[in-house]
Amino acid sequence: MTNAPDGNILLPGQAASETAWYYTFNGQRMGPIAQGQLAGMLAGGQVGPDTPVWRQGMPQWLPAWQVEELKQFGSPAPPPMTSPIPASPPQDRKVKNAKQNCIAMFVIFVALAVLMVWALAVRLGAPSGSAPAAVGMGCIGWAAPFAAVFAAIYLPLRWRVIMQLSPAVRTLGLIGGFGLIAVMLLGLVGWLVLAAGG
Numbered sequence: 001m002t003n004a005p006d007g008n009i010l011l012p013g014q015a016a017s018e019t020a021w022y023y024t025f026n027g028q029r030m031g032p033i034a035q036g037q038l039a040g041m042l043a044g045g046q047v048g049p050d051t052p053v054w055r056q057g058m059p060q061w062l063p064a065w066q067v068e069e070l071k072q073f074g075s076p077a078p079p080p081m082t083s084p085i086p087a088s089p090p091q092d093r094k095v096k097n098a099k100q101n102c103i104a105m106f107v108i109f110v111a112l113a114v115l116m117v118w119a120l121a122v123r124l125g126a127p128s129g130s131a132p133a134a135v136g137m138g139c140i141g142w143a144a145p146f147a148a149v150f151a152a153i154y155l156p157l158r159w160r161v162i163m164q165l166s167p168a169v170r171t172l173g174l175i176g177g178f179g180l181i182a183v184m185l186l187g188l189v190g191w192l193v194l195a196a197g198g
Contacts, residue, residue, distance in 0.1 A: 023053045023064070035069060042073035098161040101154060102173025108147050109179035116183065148184030151177035 020032030025047070033041075035055075041047040042064055049065035064070045155162070155177045162173055 019055050021053055021055045023047055023051050024061070025051070038064075039070060039073045042070060094158070094161045095164055098158050098173070099165055099169050101158070102162060102165065102169050102176065104176075105147070105151055105154075105180060106172040106176030109176040109183065112147065112183050113179065116187075145184055145187070148180040151180040 019035050021035055021038045022029055022031035023033075023038060023041075024030065038047065038053065042049065042051075047064065050063045052061040053064045053067055053070065054061045058067075064073070155174075162170055165173065
């Protein structure tokens, strides 16, 4: 190491005519280093664009990206995010989900009601062991309780959100939800009657 005319210590391979740069790392002043070395550190990511740097002739320490000679090697980092930006406000998602669930409950209720009427019609007009009646009653026996339990839990939990829906969708949801509960209760009563009679 040798001394430069301005009194700074020169590193091996650093010419006296090169500007000596200083930078901070973990709160400590580092340097002097040549501009090319600092530029390489910026380009390689060892030093960030927000790292304070200084050289003789500068009135104060500045982030590297604000120094004219170093701008090309680092651009300012975007400010840190305080919180993630949601895709849509949570209330909008709740309303959207409630709308989808209300429509789904109505469709499932209608499907189960049609299946139940079909199975009963087949059962009343067919021998007791017929395949269509058994399939229909089996579907009702397995699907209705799950759908009804969902409706029984979902309706009270999302009542406020359901009330925010358009009247048409809200009506579909209420018909579907309470209809599923009614189908389950009717199925349970029918099962008890069949069990008691047979």
